[in-house]
Amino acid sequence: MNRTAAIRVVVGEDQPIFRDGLVHILKQEGFDVLGAWGNASELLAQILALAPDVVISDIQMPPHRTDDGLQAVLEARQAHPEMGVLMLSQYLDASYVIDLVADNAHGVGYLLKEKVADIAILVDAVNRVAAGGTALDPDVIEALVSRPRKPGPLDSLTRRERTVLELIAQGLSNASIAQTLEISTGAVERHVAHIYAKLGLREGRGDHRRVLAVLEFLKQ
Amino acid sequence: MKESSGDRIRAERTADQWRLNLARRLHEGPQQQLVDIIIQLSRADQTWTERPQESRQFMELAAAEAQRALEGIRDLVKDIYPMILATRGVEPALHSLALRLPFPLELDVPSNVVSPDLDDTVYFLCFHALIDVPSHDEVAAARLAIVSTGKRLVIEVKFEGNGTASGTMHAWLDPLHHRLAAREGLVEVKVESNRNLLLIIEIPVAG
Helix, strand or coil, rough: CCCCCCCCCEECCCHHHHHHHHHHHHHHHHCCEEEEEEEHHHHHHHHHHHCCCEEEEEEECCCCCCCCHHHHHHHHHHHHHCEEEEECCCCCCCCHHHHHHHCCCCCEEEEEEEHHHHHHHHCCCCCHHHCEEEEECHHHHHHHHHHCCCCHHHCCCCCCHHHHHHHHHCCCCCHHHHHHCCHHHHHHHHHHHHHHHHHCCCCCCCHHHHHHHHHHHHHC | CCCCHHHHHHHHHHHHHHHHHHHHHHHHHHHHHHHHHHHHHHHHHHCCCCCCCHHHHHHHHHHHHHHHHHHHHHHHHHHHHCCHHHHCHHHHHHHHHHCCCCEEEEEEEECCCCCCHHHHHHHHHHHHHHCCCCCCCCCCEEEEEECCCCEEEEEEEEECCCCCCCCCCCCHHHHHHHHHHHHHHHHEEEECCCEEEEEEEEEEECC
16 A cells, blocks of 8 residues: 555544544544534535545534435535545445445445444555445445345355455455455455356456446345 | 224324334343443453453453444334435335345335335335234245335235234234324235235325
């Protein structure tokens, strides 16, 4: 990871204790925090003015407290399509995640709020979305993979292949999967090829295309 | 269909039962877990200077317990009112509900088949049909389809495998009847070939 220029981050969060904690952790980890705002309309104005590398924002925010944070970030992305976004939420719905990613998976992350307490997960997610990757909450992906379903191609995966499938869906690259599982990239590539063949998926170019393909499959 | 006082009393009892159930889940789940967290933190504080290793273990236990409490609250909130229903409507909300059921659910809900003013009604009808159905563990699979005939909205839920559940034991339908009374809708329960349970719910839609 190139750390010569710190990643410039804007934070959207209305709960003061959580906001201060998040900003503190980010600064501690070497991110350049440009500021934090607790209102979606202000947040939007600041993103447009500051053009950060990454926005980390709560989905539920004032003024309406529904998905104002998400709407503000999506609007800001129209102006800055290269900007990474990491959405935080008290609740995570798999179908929400899929819709968000389907819109444009480039540089999108989605984490449960409490994952911020696991600094390694937070830092990894920010770095990934900053680099244009995807970072989806492992718990949501796990729920999606292990939900009850009728017998189908997923049953034919080995345990290892299931694990690899989950990591793909979270947005990890082959290299990151290799590192996580402590196996070679070649071995990961073979697993991926087997998974694709068994599930009848077509090989997509680019990491976020394959995230989408896998999520679409898991959604069925 | 006119609502009798018997219906109203039954509706009230259903609502009270629902509240009691929520209160129990809060007491036994997150509330108890918060108490456990306080105790673990105070033990961490006690051991902090003399046995820091032990103190750290208590903090880790507290953090893990907080995690479980959050999960419990999230499940509870989803049962009260899933936020995805408010922000995205009935179709995504049903997909999300499907992920939490112990059996596979196939959904056939064309987008826009439900008008936004009926989102909540339709969602909670489906919710009660899917959650309250007896013999959950016998259900091998289920299918939920929503069609509109223009004048009526028909929700058809088919459960495979729990059709032996006595057709006369319909107390579980109370929340559905309660909701349907307000909308002048109706529900029909059928048992197919002694195996499948079929639920047909109809509500009139404003033309």
